[in-house]
Amino acid sequence: MTAERIDGKAFAALLRERVGALATQFEHKAGRKAGLAVVLVGEDPASQVYVRSKHKATVAAGMESFEHRLPADTSEADLLALVEQLNADEAVDGILVQLPLPGHLDDQAVIAAISPDKDVDGFHVTNAGRLAVGQSGFVPCTPLGCMMLLTDRLGDLSGLEAVVIGRSNIVGKPMAQLLLDANATVTIAHSRTKDLPGVVKRADIVVAAVGRAEMVKAEWLKDGATVIDVGINRLPPAEGEEKGRLVGDVDYAGAEGVASAITPVPGGVGPMTIAVLLRNTLVAAYRNAGLAVPEIL
Numbered sequence: 607m608t609a610e611r612i613d614g615k616a617f618a619a620l621l622r623e624r625v626g627a628l629a630t631q632f633e634h635k636a637g638r639k640a641g642l643a644v645v646l647v648g649e650d651p652a653s654q655v656y657v658r659s660k661h662k663a664t665v666a667a668g669m670e671s672f673e674h675r676l677p678a679d680t681s682e683a684d685l686l687a688l689v690e691q692l693n694a695d696e697a698v699d700g701i702l703v704q705l706p707l708p709g710h711l712d713d714q715a716v717i718a719a720i721s722p723d724k725d726v727d728g729f730h731v732t733n734a735g736r737l738a739v740g741q742s743g744f745v746p747c748t749p750l751g752c753m754m755l756l757t758d759r760l761g762d763l764s765g766l767e768a769v770v771i772g773r774s775n776i777v778g779k780p781m782a783q784l785l786l787d788a789n790a791t792v793t794i795a796h797s798r799t800k801d802l803p804g805v806v807k808r809a810d811i812v813v814a815a816v817g818r819a820e821m822v823k824a825e826w827l828k829d830g831a832t833v834i835d836v837g838i839n840r841l842p843p844a845e846g847e848e849k850g851r852l853v854g855d856v857d858y859a860g861a862e863g864v865a866s867a868i869t870p871v872p873g874g875v876g877p878m879t880i881a882v883l884l885r886n887t888l889v890a891a892y893r894n895a896g897l898a899v900p901e902i903l
């Protein structure tokens with residue numbers, strides 16, 4: 607079997623296009639553009655790339671982008687003051703603080719300061735709670751993007767066995783919650799799971815979000831499984847290479863021979879993160895303006 611490659615890049619482009627069309631409708635109805643504020647503290651090279659991509663995608667979708675770049679030694683009090691200012695700014699529908707933050711800053715305190723109704727990352731404890739009890743809030747972008755790819759491919763997930771490898775607040779836990787809401791039978795596996803290969807072998811759906819390069823091997827997979835690879839790991843440069851290759855948490859070359867479908871890295875889940883961020887921002891804008899959120903969002 608050669609697995610179908612799930613093209614997250616193409617899916618994300620379609621989603622961004624749809625959000626762009628709805629953002630124009632929003633502007634006509636509300637008399638203003640939807641707005642996203644992104645805060646970057648420090649000079650982490652990967653974060654700089656992601657923040658630049660978010661800015662470009664926001665503007666391309668016809669929304670207002672407010673970028674705040676702060677020095678690496680910014681104090682927590684100054685960062686919290688900026689978040690407060692953005693909470694009060696009516697032109698700002700969504701607020702995102704790029705992670706990771708420099709070590710002296712407490713991510714949880716910063717996330718807690720964001721108004722839950724502007725928390726388009728879905729990281730605030732209020733939004734985590736809303737997801738847990740089935741209320742509408744904001745769902746973290748990466749797991750929601752994974753879910754869109756899964757339902758596009760599989761349709762109804764009822765009764766399917768899903769294994770999520772990784773238990774982070776940002777990906778693993780919300781992913782498991784979304785799969786459970788879709789009536790899958792869900793196992794969350796992690797570094798202390800006994801017989802991880804045996805657990806993964808049961809799964810019709812595998813979501814790998816551990817952050818360890820090519821850890822999930824072809825032999826672990828059930829024939830015909832659908833594999834969603836959230837990992838983005840850079841290998842050390844091979845001879846003659848300037849930069850190492852990007853790989854996921856799954857051994858793609860091996861898994862391709864066993865799975866029925868798999869997301870590549872790059873070009874799979876990663877691009878969905880930014881497309882869903884635009885979607886969440888537009889949902890926030892509709893809600894903040896007191897307008898009905900279009901169903902197709």
Ligand SMILES: Nc1nc2c(c(=O)[nH]1)N[C@@H](CN(C=O)c1ccc(C(=O)N[C@@H](CCC(=O)O)C(=O)O)cc1)CN2
Nearest residue numbers: 656702703704705706727747872873874875876877879
């Ligand atoms: N506040 C947040 N911080 C972080 C988040 C987040 O959702 N909110 N997620 C990640 C980083 N991230 C967005 O912020 C992100 C990661 C990866 C991609 C992406 O498109 N990756 C490409 C490969 C990119 C490359 O060449 O390096 C791919 O997978 O095809 C987009 C966004 C951590 N921080």
